[in-house]
Amino acid sequence: MRRRTPPPPAPLPQRDGVDPVRVRLPFGGVWATVREYLVARLTGAGPGVVEAMFGAGLIVGADGRAVAPDAPYEPGMFVWFQRELAPEVPVPFPVEVVHRDAHIVVADKPHFLATTPRGTHVAQTVLARLRSELGIPSLSAAHRLDRLTAGLVLFTVRPEERGAYQTLFADRLVRKEYEAIAPYDASLALPRTVRSRILKERGVPAAREVEGEPNAVTRVELAEHRAALARYRLVPETGQTHQLRVHLSALGVPILGDPLYPEVTAPVPDDDFRRPLQLLARRLEFTDPVTGAEHTFVSGRTLQAWHSPERWAAGQEP
Numbered sequence: 001m002r003r004r005t006p007p008p009p010a011p012l013p014q015r016d017g018v019d020p021v022r023v024r025l026p027f028g029g030v031w032a033t034v035r036e037y038l039v040a041r042l043t044g045a046g047p048g049v050v051e052a053m054f055g056a057g058l059i060v061g062a063d064g065r066a067v068a069p070d071a072p073y074e075p076g077m078f079v080w081f082q083r084e085l086a087p088e089v090p091v092p093f094p095v096e097v098v099h100r101d102a103h104i105v106v107a108d109k110p111h112f113l114a115t116t117p118r119g120t121h122v123a124q125t126v127l128a129r130l131r132s133e134l135g136i137p138s139l140s141a142a143h144r145l146d147r148l149t150a151g152l153v154l155f156t157v158r159p160e161e162r163g164a165y166q167t168l169f170a171d172r173l174v175r176k177e178y179e180a181i182a183p184y185d186a187s188l189a190l191p192r193t194v195r196s197r198i199l200k201e202r203g204v205p206a207a208r209e210v211e212g213e214p215n216a217v218t219r220v221e222l223a224e225h226r227a228a229l230a231r232y233r234l235v236p237e238t239g240q241t242h243q244l245r246v247h248l249s250a251l252g253v254p255i256l257g258d259p260l261y262p263e264v265t266a267p268v269p270d271d272d273f274r275r276p277l278q279l280l281a282r283r284l285e286f287t288d289p290v291t292g293a294e295h296t297f298v299s300g301r302t303l304q305a306w307h308s309p310e311r312w313a314a315g316q317e318p
Contacts, residue, residue, distance in 0.1 A: 017128030111276035151281025
């Protein structure tokens with residue numbers, strides 16, 4: 001088995017908090033030049049774009065020097081370039097910093113803002129914003145929240161410590177508590193622990209429950225209710241994609257503002273900030289794996305359908 005060589009540091013700076021694109025030339029390639037391989041790989045760039053980037057010296061090697069258009073193909077070679085970011089709709093809500101020290105940053109993210117660059121959301125992400133606003137280019141996410149979910153997200157400052165914090169989540173050593181607003185059902189016996197097997201397929205927006213050994217466990221409690229609505233406290237033991245949304249929907253009380261559960265509706269335009277998903281990552285508790293400190297962080301955000309029901313009913317932005 002060929003040992004994977006760690007990539008060298010990026011020779012290009014971040015742009016608006018976004019890392020340059022890094023490409024590693026695969027072993028066993030049949031291409032004669034680096035340019036030939038990148039033209040074949042980066043088909044989405046459009047005709048002539050890759051050639052123009054070579055001509056302008058925008059594709060560089062580990063030494064920061066431009067890669068010549070006729071540079072021979074070298075298996076395992078790394079090259080970098082700055083991506084041209086497509087226009088994104090600005091998310092008009094701030095990212096609040098709950099805690100910052102030499103090792104971690106805890107952010108309280110708003111609805112509609114992705115945690116990390118993915119798909120069409122690149123610059124309009126918590127990670128990109130915080131890198132620019134805090135001046136920490138090495139900042140990385142230890143975990144992530146869905147774009148539509150608000151609340152607490154943990155970021156690491158030092159790359160060499162990121163693995164230790166990610167392991168906390170992988171080993172279920174972080175106690176997470178969420179809050180959700182959904183219909184009230186007097187016949188629903190709570191508290192209860194929901195266990196099921198959730199499958200999320202690539203390219204399919206919604207996850208689904210399937211037969212098999214449970215891989216998703218959620219403690220569901222009724223915090224309070226008024227009229228037809230209730231505020232639920234959710235304590236997940238696992239972290240499957242859309243787990244809380246799937247479980248509440250399966251109980252017959254889907255979270256307000258959810259465009260996927262119980263049924264997939266028309267996609268919400270990126271510039272429509274009305275009726276956000278009423279799900280909030282309220283609390284994070286863990287023992288710091290680097291400093292040994294006992295951390296408890298609480299979100300300062302509120303859910304509109306509960307605290308401003310008139311604005312929610314009128315479809316007014318938070």
